[in-house]
Amino acid sequence: MPKIYVDRVVDDLYILRIDDDEVRYFEALWSIPEGVTYNSYVLLTNEGAVVFDSWKHVYADLFVDTLKNIVDLRDIKYIVVHHMEPDHSGAIPRLLQEAGKEPVVLGHPIAKNLFISFYGFEPKFRVVKDLEELVVGGKKLRFIYIPWLHWPDTIATYLEDLGVVLTCDAFGGYGTPKSLYDDSDSVVEEFLPLARKYLANIVGHYREHIVKNIEKLLGLGIEIKIVAPAHGLVWIRNPRTIIDYYYKLGKAEPENRKILVIYGSMYGFLEKAVNIAVEELVNKGFKVKIYRFTDREQPHISDILGDAIDSNAIVLGISTYDGDIFPVIRYVVQLLIDKINADKPILIINNYGWGKLQEDKLNNLFKTSKFKIVDVVYVNGLPQENDVEKIKQNIEKLVNTIPKHD
Numbered sequence: 001m002p003k004i005y006v007d008r009v010v011d012d013l014y015i016l017r018i019d020d021d022e023v024r025y026f027e028a029l030w031s032i033p034e035g036v037t038y039n040s041y042v043l044l045t046n047e048g049a050v051v052f053d054s055w056k057h058v059y060a061d062l063f064v065d066t067l068k069n070i071v072d073l074r075d076i077k078y079i080v081v082h083h084m085e086p087d088h089s090g091a092i093p094r095l096l097q098e099a100g101k102e103p104v105v106l107g108h109p110i111a112k113n114l115f116i117s118f119y120g121f122e123p124k125f126r127v128v129k130d131l132e133e134l135v136v137g138g139k140k141l142r143f144i145y146i147p148w149l150h151w152p153d154t155i156a157t158y159l160e161d162l163g164v165v166l167t168c169d170a171f172g173g174y175g176t177p178k179s180l181y182d183d184s185d186s187v188v189e190e191f192l193p194l195a196r197k198y199l200a201n202i203v204g205h206y207r208e209h210i211v212k213n214i215e216k217l218l219g220l221g222i223e224i225k226i227v228a229p230a231h232g233l234v235w236i237r238n239p240r241t242i243i244d245y246y247y248k249l250g251k252a253e254p255e256n257r258k259i260l261v262i263y264g265s266m267y268g269f270l271e272k273a274v275n276i277a278v279e280e281l282v283n284k285g286f287k288v289k290i291y292r293f294t295d296r297e298q299p300h301i302s303d304i305l306g307d308a309i310d311s312n313a314i315v316l317g318i319s320t321y322d323g324d325i326f327p328v329i330r331y332v333v334q335l336l337i338d339k340i341n342a343d344k345p346i347l348i349i350n351n352y353g354w355g356k357l358q359e360d361k362l363n364n365l366f367k368t369s370k371f372k373i374v375d376v377v378y379v380n381g382l383p384q385e386n387d388v389e390k391i392k393q394n395i396e397k398l399v400n401t402i403p404k405h406d
């Protein structure tokens with residue numbers, strides 16, 4: 001049974017959070033043993049209640065039952081759909097069924113079309129414009145388009161009287177934190193890597209929109225006291241922590257001296273070659289994060305992407321398989337390009353027995369991206385003395401290519 005939280009965030013704004021510890025593959029794609037939360041919010045006013053987003057469809061009954069503890073469903077005046085992905089909109093059809101007097105659904109024009117196509121009926125839908133204001137029971141709501149965080153339909157709502165910005169996917173993260181709020185350093189420290197992983201997996205493809213939308217939000221000159229996303233922590237103690245972290249990751253800015261190493265080694269020959277590179281990096285004072293695909297372990301690609309976005313450089317170990325690139329590494333390369341696509345240097349180490357890979361093929365692997373291949377090192381079987389030297393020289397070349405950041 002998933003854990004459910006209901007709490008008053010501030011004044012008449014409530015959070016309804018469910019911890020989804022049953023989901024294993026978010027979007028049927030990303031491994032998340034850490035789970036995820038769905039956060040909905042309700043604002044009570046003397047003119048009726050406003051519900052912001054809901055939970056995933058499998059929790060629709062639980063959502064409606066939980067909401068009944070806060071508000072008489074007949075008193076719901078508006079339901080704001082910040083984004084139509086069903087992890088947030090999934091319980092809204094059930095809510096509309098139960099609500100009696102039909103509330104008005106508010107959202108982006110694209111959300112209206114998506115609602116009809118997803119759920120097969122048209123609710124009382126009112127499209128809102130970018131920066132449009134709505135006063136409900138004396139409380140001012142301002143809708144702000146934040147497209148591509150994570151779909152083109154995404155909007156945020158600013159509750160002016162409370163200084164709260166409700167941001168849906170933006171500023172969210174995986175995990176089921178033990179607190180609702182950023183109320184301790186330990187909760188924040190545990191959550192930030194899960195926010196990074198989530199950002200890389202889900203909105204990484206739209207990285208430049210993270211930067212643009214944050215600049216738009218901050219440029220409005222509004223006072224943001226609380227950031228309330230639809231996944232993970234609500235930021236009350238220091239909302240700038242998550243805003244600034246998202247901004248930095250949106251630019252794919254690296255952590256100090258962090259290098260990512262990814263390889264797939266069937267029988268350990270490539271592993272030996274990669275270990276030479278790792279030892280050299282450690283000797284040079286770099287912090288190395290290693291993901292290895294072997295006959296003993298298979299890391300989650302969702303985690304690899306999370307660690308790629310703030311790395312300075314990448315060492316990619318590729319075994320030859322069927323005369324071609326080791327299949328899982330080919331998939332990792334595709335996702336690095338799709339989701340991270342940043343100006344980061346890459347050193348490739350190809351280990352082969354009978355099938356040395358063509359240099360052109362490897363050099364062209366990242367051709368369509370911003371990643372830059374520094375060089376390709378070939379190692380035939382067990383690394384020999386001259387391979388050790390080659391690898392060390394190329395590590396030197398790699399670290400000298402790392403772009404300078406302020």
Ligand code: FEO
Nearest residue numbers: 083085087150169
């Ligand atoms: Fe959490 Fe894009 O939905």
